[in-house]
Amino acid sequence: MQAEVEQFARGTSPLHAWDARWKVVSLAVLMLVLASLDSLSVATLGAAGALAVLACGRLPLRFLARRLIAAQVFLLPCLLVLPLTFTGAPLWIGGVRLSGEGLRVASLFYLRALALVAVAMALVYSTPMTSLLRALQELRLPRILVALALLTHRYLSTLAGEFTRMRWALAARGFSPRPRPAAWRPLANVVGVALVRSLERTERLQHATRSRGYTGRLRSLQPFPGGPANWLKSAACLGAALGLWFLDRGPGT
Helix, strand or coil, X not given: CCCHHHCCCCCCCCCCCCCHHHHHHHHHHHHHHHHCCCCHHHHHHHHHHHHHHHHCCCCCHHHHHHHHHHHHHXXXXXXXXXXXXXXXXXXXXXXXXXXXXXXHHHHHHHHHHHHHHHHHHHHHHCCCHHHHHHXXXXXXXXXXXXXXXXXXXXXXXXXHHHHHHHHHHHHHCCCCCCCCHHHHHHHHHHHHHHHHHHHHHHHHHHHHHHHCCCCCCCCCCCCCCCCHHHHHHHHHHHHHHHHHHHHHHCCCC
């Protein structure tokens, strides 16, 4: 079972061809700047730029649209609630009393969050997980965190498939997961069996990695892509971040 983040991670777009180490650092700086914007107009510009970065990955539009729409489940409530509950000068729209300051804060929060989601998607969906973890390792992220992230990525789909098989087995035996006391015991048994199998798989994995000389460092025969294009992309990204910061907090703002 292929993980979702790996579906389009090996492409030929400018994002895919970007050295993962430079990509992580540059996009992280951009995300920090996007999260700190206070001007609504600059935040709008930042959100548009973040969506442009995501478009550079040349990912399928339907795939991106589904992910961005799913993000609205978390973003839209703030956009709807804050104008109704925030204090400040009233703003009447169609007989509904809204807070002008609350509308501004909600819009600013929404644009920041949308920009961060877009940049995070651009980073994750355009970088193979092994390359991303190797880049974090080269950037001195603790080895234990890299190893945990790698194993989680590797076996999360395996555990999901195991739960699916258990659900099918229960359905084949006439089990219906209704909220009643009679269903609690079978569900507890399923969770217990899954935990025991996970523990057994963990022990087998530990013995297998030790027998192959694993020392906790992620290694690969595939080098990071080189060339001046990496410098140019990073310079453009950092220049855009600096420009947004200057527009937001520079002289005259």
